[in-house]
Structures are given as C-alpha cells and as structure tokens.
Amino acid sequence: MTTDWTNARLHIVTGKGGTGKTTVAAALAVALASNGRRVLLSEVEGRQGISQTFDVPPLGTEETRVARTAGGGEIVGLSVDAKAALMEYLQLFYKLGRAGKLLEKFGAIDFATTIAPGVRDVLLIGKIYEAGRRRKDGKHRGASPAAYDAIVLDAPPTGRIGRFLSVNSEVADLARVGPIHSQAGSITTMLESDGTVVHIVTLLEEMPVQETVEAVHDLREKGLHVGAIIVNMVRPPYLDDAALDQARAGRLHKPSISTQLSEAGVKVTPDLLDGLLDEAQNHALRVDLEREQLAILEETGLPIYQLPALPDGIDPGEVRELADALIEQGMVK
Template sequence: MTTGRTDPAWASARLHVVTGKGGTGKTTVASALSLALASRPGHVLLSEVEGRQGISQTFDVPPLGTDETRIVRLPDGGEVVGLSVEPKAALLEYLHLFYKLGRAGRLLEKFGAIDFATTIAPGVRDVLLIGKIYEANRRRRDGRHKGDAAPVYDALVLDAPPTGRIGRFLSVNAEVADLARVGPIHSQAGAITRLLESDLTVVHLVTLLEEMPVQETLEAVDELHAKGLHPGAIVVNMVRDPLLDDMALDQARAGRLHKASIRAQLADAGLEATPALVDGLLEEARDHAQRIDLEREQLEMLEATGLPIVQLPALPGGVDSGSVRELADLLVPTFLPHVDEPAEIEDLEHLEEVEP
C-alpha cells in the first residue's frame, strides 16, 4: 500500500540509495527495488558497501566479489547485476582509471599504502565506495565514460550504510572538494557531489513502525534536506495486519472483551477455559491494541513528512528469492507507476560475470 504523494521529479532517477536503521530490512528492500526497476525492463546494478554479503544471502547465490556479476535475468531482457564494493579494490581501480598507476598502484599495495589509505585516512573509505558507484553510473556501452553512447546501466541501487551514517556518507565528497581546492581530486569529488545532489539521485528510507527506527528516519529526512540531498520514499517494512477489528480493539483497550464469548470459543477449539487462560488472553488483547495504537501514531508521524509511504508486509516464511519478487511487485506502483506488471523472474541462480 502506498500513501502520500508520488513525486514525478524522482520517478526517473537513476541512482536509488537505500538506507535504514539496522534490522529494518534495508538490504531486502534494496534487492526488491532492483527487481522492480529491472522489470521495466532495465539493466540494473545492485551494489552493497558494507561487506556483509547481504545481497548474496537474499538471492541465495554465492558471495559477490568486486566484479560485476549477473544474478537475475528476466525473460524480457531485464536483469540485475550484483556488486560488493570493497575499498582496496576501488582505490586500485581509481588509481588506474584517473592516474594511470596500474603497476605503481600494485607497488603501493605491496608496501601497505593502500591499507593505510582505506582504513586510517579519515573519509577516504567512503570516498572510494561512492566513487565506484559514480564510475558505474558514468560508464557507457562503448566502454567510455562520456559521449553519446547509452549508459551501461539504466538504474543503480545502492544498499547504503544505516540512517545514522547516511548524511556523512553521502556528503563526504563535498568535504573533500572543499579540502582539495584544485586538481583532479577536487574535480572528481565535485563531480560526485553534483551527481548526489542532482535529481538523478534519491535516498529511500526503510523503517519499522517502532519508535527508534521512526525517529532515526525522521532525523535522516531532515539531515538529507539540510545537506541538499533528495529523500525519495519511506518504505515501512514488516507490517502486520491487526488481529482484531476496530470495535474489538476498542473493547480490548478498555478491558471490556466479553469473557463468556472467549470461553465459548476456547471450548469450541477443545481447550479448557480456565480463569487464568481467559485473563491471559484479555491481557494479550490489551497489549495488542496498545501496539496497534503505537504503530498508527508512528505512521502518522511518517506521513507528516509528505513523502510517499510504501508499506510492505511481514513475510511469515522469512526472506528468500521468491518473497523478494513479491515485495518487488508491491514497489512497482510507486517506483514504476507506468508499468502494469513486472516481468517474471526466470532464473535467480544464474550467475555470470559481466564485462565492466
């Protein structure tokens, strides 16, 4: 279910950054979003930057490496390519692409300079991670990074760091550009910043209807606006329908559920309706009503942002490649409003390294 406005200004965005508090299912949502965008049909790059191999676990495929690897192929030509961005490999590639230091870069690695740069130097790690996504966005089908040729990828989805780090992660290149006033580092950092602050990039936030995730989401929305970045949709994950209708919830909240009716239903189910059991059920019903009240209150706070709200159901069987497809179907109306039905997934286990 979608509420709020669907902003056409980001309906054609190329880079979709997905963030959320840990435990909200942001990797699952990023994976489902990549499938939804591939059903256009489209050629989509799904990247992760935290080294957790969440994408491979979600799609039940072997661990991803630093090579772009096809993980999903759709019958109509759409596909999802997976990538795990690793700082050391990204720095070596950066040195080769922009400074032609292929052999010298390997010497730097031998003497430990690469490890130093990617683990010690402040901000370098995030610069490199984002830089790899920037390069993939620019890459053309003729192998170049500029020109009239069509881009390799129609869309890119980034499974990004959690909401507590997302503002710094996406703005680090602006800080680097300020520090390096001139030269190639300044130019590169400035170009990445322009991409992230442009209409081509939107940041989607994944949350649960709980106080802490919602509060982090609201703070992240304010921070993104303050940094000149563009929030996209808020995805409320793992939503469960109320077990009672509104009238029963009112009664449960006030402790007025009919005990005789509960005893009769327990008897019909073959259970002994002891006073302790009936009182325990009444207490659980009251807790459930209070939980629904809290969730509705949190949802109202999210709706007050004016951003589109997409609600995804809790998956009783857990997350696997089939359930990710179900979630992708639910994302289509918001992210691809002109697509009636996404293409069916033909093979989720076909992996194939693709040409960079």
C-alpha cells in the first residue's frame, strides 16, 4: 500500500453521485496548492460545481483563478466544454478557422460531440492532456517549467469512469488513423503512467461502497493506477463502545438516563425516554453498518482517508478545512 504520489501530476477524482465528489476534488486541489503550488482544477460535466464550491462566477472555457492559499498557492478553475474543445481541436490540427464556425452553425459540431461519445471523451480529456503538457511560456516543449504543478480532474461518477478513461478503445472503431487516433493513444499513455492516479470518493453506505469496490476492480483491469479511497461525510459515534453494546441490545439504564436529563433541566416523560432509547439503538446499528463497510473498503488494500461531515454546508472556508484534513492525514505531502 503506497501513499507516495510524488510522481503524480494528474489526480482524477470519481465517486458515486451524492458522495461529495466535487467538494473532495476542490479540497484536494487546495491541499495540493499549499506551499505555493499552482493547481488546475477542472470539471467535464458542465455542472459548474467548481464555481459553486468556491463561490465565484460561473466558469467559461478559459482557465480562471478561483482561489489562493495562505502559502501563496493558486487554484485555477476550468470547465471543459466538448464543443469548445472540438473547435479548438479543428483549428489546431486542420486550421479550419472560420470554416469551423460554419460547421457549428450547421449543427455539425453538436452532431460530432453527441453521436460519437468516445470522441467526445477524447476531446474532454484532451484538454486536460494539453494543459498538462503546457509550459509557463505557453509552449508544449522546452526547458520552461510546467504551467501547473498539479491537475485535479473532477471526473464522471464511478458508473461511467472506466469507459470515460478508456479513450483509446472507445475511438478505435471510429478513427483507426489520423490525429484523433494519435491523440487518443497519447492520452492513454498519460492515463496509464505513474503520473496519473484515480481517487475514489465514497460514503460508509452499502451502495457507494459496492460501486467503489467495483470501480477499483474495473480500473485495475484497465491498467490504471488507483490512488486512494476518500470516505466523505464521516460522523463520529456519539457513544463509547460499552454504551453502544448496551444501546444495540436495548439495555441502556433508563433511571440513570432519566436522572441525567432531569439534572440538565429537561422535563422527562415516558415517550421522550423511549424515543431516546430507540434513537440510541438505531445509532448503534448505524455505527455497526459503517464499520462493516469500512472493513470492506480496507480489503482493497488501498489507503483510506476520512473527511468529516460538515453540518453547516460547504463554502470556501469548509473546503480549506477539508484540505487541512487531507494534509494532516498524509494524503498530500
């Protein structure tokens, strides 16, 4: 089990819908940007999750700074759009210029980005590939330092991540030769290198954990490097193990609880006391379930990091709190 990702510059974050994937991707970007680093945080699903998380105006297709860190680091946001990426691609490889605008006017761009989903994914990841190769001087080769120290990609959910990252096989039947075929091959080389890791966000619930385990297996079969499992929205037990045992068995001492409530100024009624005991039993069962799910995740052999549930919602301050938790646990060095 390794947590040494010093060679990784591209961190792909996936997870079942509702697990807080975008929030975790943002927190990882902030953590990576500590110590003065420049990080690109990109999304490909058009949901404007980055702008909502950092409370900034909606992102366009241009790279835009969304936050700075206390150590002088910078997070740049990008919402990759398939149509814009295709227009840029056509200009880069075919110098279409105004002809590309004409294709868009007649709906050819929409057709190309919807009828051929494999090509669409190549275009989306291709934009990330280009950003990763770009140097500070704007060129893609030379001695100039990289434009970004790290890139975090808020990727599609676990149900689609394997296919999304299998760009080479996806376009094999559509483009056996030519620039698209060549670019797909270059992207595959990047994705399968030790410079790329895929992190999976989950909750300690049965369905997200099942999807996580399946995604780990699928990604490994495809030759991709799975990095960490990040358990989000973790709630600590309210009772110690002895009290949990009693609550689970329905053996909590009613007179003692009644006395403590009365001393706290609470008017105790039989219904209130029975309701609290039921809540305690349900809490014990939930803790049992979460521990079972954590044990299943541990069987993958991957490093696991836990982020706390934040009851007041997510804003830039909470994102930094989660970033600090990732640093403290050693995910980011």
